[in-house]
Amino acid sequence: MPQVNIKRLTPDAELPFRGSDGAAAWDITALDVKLNVVQTPGAARQPRAWWITTGLAVEIPPNYCMKIYPRSGLAADNFLRLANNVAIIDSDYRGEIRLRMIADEGGQFIEPKAGMVIAQAMIEKVEDVTWIEVDTLSETNRGDGGFGSTTPVQTDPAPTEDSTVTTPADSQEPAPVDDAAPAEEPAATKTTSTATVTKKTTSK
Numbered sequence: 001m002p003q004v005n006i007k008r009l010t011p012d013a014e015l016p017f018r019g020s021d022g023a024a025a026w027d028i029t030a031l032d033v034k035l036n037v038v039q040t041p042g043a044a045r046q047p048r049a050w051w052i053t054t055g056l057a058v059e060i061p062p063n064y065c066m067k068i069y070p071r072s073g074l075a076a077d078n079f080l081r082l083a084n085n086v087a088i089i090d091s092d093y094r095g096e097i098r099l100r101m102i103a104d105e106g107g108q109f110i111e112p113k114a115g116m117v118i119a120q121a122m123i124e125k126v127e128d129v130t131w132i133e134v135d136t137l138s139e140t141n142r143g144d145g146g147f148g149s150t151t152p153v154q155t156d157p158a159p160t161e162d163s164t165v166t167t168p169a170d171s172q173e174p175a176p177v178d179d180a181a182p183a184e185e186p187a188a189t190k191t192t193s194t195a196t197v198t199k200k201t202t203s204k
Contacts, residue, residue, distance in 0.1 A: 004066075004123060005059035009096055013055025016121055025120035028068065028097070031055040033112045036100070048103040049083065050112050052119075053096060060091040063128065068099065068121045079104040080112065082119065091126075 006015065016026035032053045060066055066089035070081040083100040099119055101112055112118055142149060 002061045002064055002123060004061065004064075007057045007059075008055060009057055010055040014115075015056070019117075025069065025122045027071075027117045028054060028056075028099075028119040028121050030112055030114055030116050030118040032114055033116075048111075050101045052099040052101055052112060054098070056097050057094055058089060058097065059094065060089060060123070062091050063126050064123055065090055065126050066121050067124055068097070068119050071117065071120055074110070074118070080110060087119075089121075 008015070010031065013031050014029035016028055018025075019027055030052045032055075034051045036049050036051045058066060068082065068087040068089065070085075074080040080101060080103050083102045087097075087099060089097060101118070103110075
């Protein structure tokens with residue numbers, strides 16, 4: 001189990017804690033909150049945004065990092081999330097953990113305040129890799145298929161015919177007779193016509 005050194009930059013800072021015994025992440029508490037909306041030329045609406053300070057600095061062990069995620073409840077109900085979705089604290093960073101939060105359109109209105117549990121952090125293993133430049137890569141069934149290539153897009157099913165509509169074939173009444181219909185052909189002609197249709201069907 002890795003040990004993480006953590007430093008309070010102010011006595012009021014809250015150390016990370018787990019909300020339950022089985023919680024995978026450690027809750028992060030806001031120390032101070034400042035409204036910070038960047039004016040973007042031509043934007044129809046400026047999103048609500050804040051800078052969150054925690055008053056904490058950490059010393060992540062080598063080959064590990066800290067990843068900070070939005071809280072599930074704040075993101076799902078209030079559309080309040082991290083501006084960069086996931087904040088990554090590298091093992092050689094020694095500054096204060098600061099977060100930028102954004103409230104997307106919709107959801108219940110909520111404004112982050114000091115003392116609010118604002119995010120959740122996990123310590124994750126970082127695997128060292130060696131990049132090898134090659135001329136060709138191994139082939140797969142998927143190949144270069146990108147977005148949506150592995151799962152087909154769900155579409156609305158084709159409308160089904162209304163089974164309550166009664167056609168002359170299943171009606172109790174005889175089908176109407178078309179006065180313009182040609183007279184019944186002689187039996188020999190009908191037999192020849194049937195044989196012709198059968199032959200065409202067989203040739204297929």
